[in-house]
Amino acid sequence: MSGAWEVRVDPIECAGHLLCVELLPERLRVDDWGYPMVDGRPVSGELLAHARRAAAACPTLALRLNRRETGKEAERG
Amino acid sequence: MSLLTDVRAPAPAVLPRLLGDAGMRAAGRARPVRRGALTTMLDAAGLRGRGGAGFPVAAKVRAVRRATGLRRPVVVANGVESEPLSHKDALLLRSFPHLVLDGLTLLAHEVGATRAYLGVAAGAVEVDDVTAALHRRPRDVEVEVVEVPHRYVASESSALLSWIDGGAAVPYVRPPWEAERGVGGRPTLVHNVETLAQVALLAYYGVHWFRAVGQPDEPGTFLLTVDGAVATRGVYEVAAGTPLADVLERAGVALDADTAVLTGGYLGRWLRGAAVRSASVSRAGMDAAGGALGAGVVHVLPPESCPLAETARVATYLAEQSAGQCGPCRYGLAALAEAMRALAWWPDADAQAANRIRRWGEMVKGRGACRHPDGAGGFLVSAVDAFADHVDGHVGHGACAAAARELRSAR
Ligand SMILES: Cc1cc2nc3c(=O)[nH]c(=O)nc-3n(C[C@H](O)[C@H](O)[C@H](O)COP(=O)(O)O)c2cc1C
Ligand code: SF4
Numbered sequence A: 001m002s003g004a005w006e007v008r009v010d011p012i013e014c015a016g017h018l019l020c021v022e023l024l025p026e027r028l029r030v031d032d033w034g035y036p037m038v039d040g041r042p043v044s045g046e047l048l049a050h051a052r053r054a055a056a057a058c059p060t061l062a063l064r065l066n067r068r069e070t071g072k073e074a075e076r077g
Numbered sequence B: 001m002s003l004l005t006d007v008r009a010p011a012p013a014v015l016p017r018l019l020g021d022a023g024m025r026a027a028g029r030a031r032p033v034r035r036g037a038l039t040t041m042l043d044a045a046g047l048r049g050r051g052g053a054g055f056p057v058a059a060k061v062r063a064v065r066r067a068t069g070l071r072r073p074v075v076v077a078n079g080v081e082s083e084p085l086s087h088k089d090a091l092l093l094r095s096f097p098h099l100v101l102d103g104l105t106l107l108a109h110e111v112g113a114t115r116a117y118l119g120v121a122a123g124a125v126e127v128d129d130v131t132a133a134l135h136r137r138p139r140d141v142e143v144e145v146v147e148v149p150h151r152y153v154a155s156e157s158s159a160l161l162s163w164i165d166g167g168a169a170v171p172y173v174r175p176p177w178e179a180e181r182g183v184g185g186r187p188t189l190v191h192n193v194e195t196l197a198q199v200a201l202l203a204y205y206g207v208h209w210f211r212a213v214g215q216p217d218e219p220g221t222f223l224l225t226v227d228g229a230v231a232t233r234g235v236y237e238v239a240a241g242t243p244l245a246d247v248l249e250r251a252g253v254a255l256d257a258d259t260a261v262l263t264g265g266y267l268g269r270w271l272r273g274a275a276v277r278s279a280s281v282s283r284a285g286m287d288a289a290g291g292a293l294g295a296g297v298v299h300v301l302p303p304e305s306c307p308l309a310e311t312a313r314v315a316t317y318l319a320e321q322s323a324g325q326c327g328p329c330r331y332g333l334a335a336l337a338e339a340m341r342a343l344a345w346w347p348d349a350d351a352q353a354a355n356r357i358r359r360w361g362e363m364v365k366g367r368g369a370c371r372h373p374d375g376a377g378g379f380l381v382s383a384v385d386a387f388a389d390h391v392d393g394h395v396g397h398g399a400c401a402a403a404a405r406e407l408r409s410a411r
């Protein structure tokens, strides 16, 4: 069960402070306008603690740590 | 059930269907279908949404039915058609409002909804047409016509739901998905009005009739808005799989190696020359050629105009129409539009401009609360790809005469 996590950025809440990129460079990069890009790879093990810290540090709580849900995408339209 | 063979049904292969005899006969005559049976028919028919995303209708209906516990679901018809190059939805609402309302009612019964909304562009003439049509129908499903403000992204599904709920007509972040929590927190089914009219035809004439035209994986017909440098502009109904070249021939276009067509709409893709010839009217047929079915737009570029200047104009519009809530969309589309304007009009357009557009077009993908940046980015990248020779010309010699003319006329 522990492997299935992923980081997401809420693009409306995110104000581009980039604290998250400093705390989780393993999964986040900065785009050309100063906003974080997630690479979509799952987060697990030791990295999960870093991800939690990054999510907690986000001033607008825009960085989310979600259980990786497969099949959910199928409902969008 | 007698739904599969209806002796009164016009021959299935006779087109137009939706906009012809078949539509005329079925309009306003929807017969109730046993709960659950319509979903089965939708599955068997392989009907996909016609609002742009092309998602299977049956899957959306099922998702809403799954989410419906104690909360009554809501059905929403999207007839806003904010895409400036598309006129098919307006035509349907004006000429066949009952067919749209039949589909809406059938789907409402299917998911157990008693309340529905029909979104239409604020102040549009269609408001009167559908209002008049509603007065002549039974009130088993209460349908409210909602006028939606003029902004490109106001017709995106979450923006539409937010507006219906009394909020701003701007998209929100999902999840929660519409099917689980939409209008008033209720499970909500949102469909384009052409999709609804197709549902009405399917329910009236049956699966066999429905699938008799089109292709096994994409059956039925599509409505296309054919416009631009054509002899006969208008909304065409064509069988899925029809070569795009045939559609253009019908519209009186003499195809040559340079003919450029914007497919899908402002969030679509440019096709040119051989790619135009290889495309066919279906999602797969457009995608394979590098085009997009999108909202069914087929817009032929006038040969005398500069494609880069046209694209820059649209890019500027799309950047302005961003809801501006998401950083990558707000700043990314502004940067993309600026780069495109530089390429089109600046005397010193640099060689890197096209690469910057490719990089940024990729960078904005999936970065917003809605798909506006994805579509806009893809549209711009398709322009620098399809018109690489024009890009080279502008970079080497500055804006062409056509671009300069366009700039003057825009002032
Ligand atoms: C920027 C944007 C604008 C949209 N505008 C429309 C529109 O005007 N009409 C429409 O039916 N769908 C529009 N859509 C698609 C809707 O979000 C939604 O997918 C569609 O209404 C669902 O109907 P369908 O399943 O029948 O295609 C738009 C999407 C985006 C991203
Ligand atoms: S810390 Fe939060 S607000 Fe700042 S860039 Fe990261 S996600 Fe965005």
Ligand code: SF4
Binding pocket: A011, B153, B170, B171, B172, B321, B322, B323, B324, B325, B326, B327, B329, B330, B367, B368, B369, B370, B371, B372, B373
């Ligand atoms: S992606 Fe762009 S258009 Fe969509 S909600 Fe965000 S800012 Fe608005």
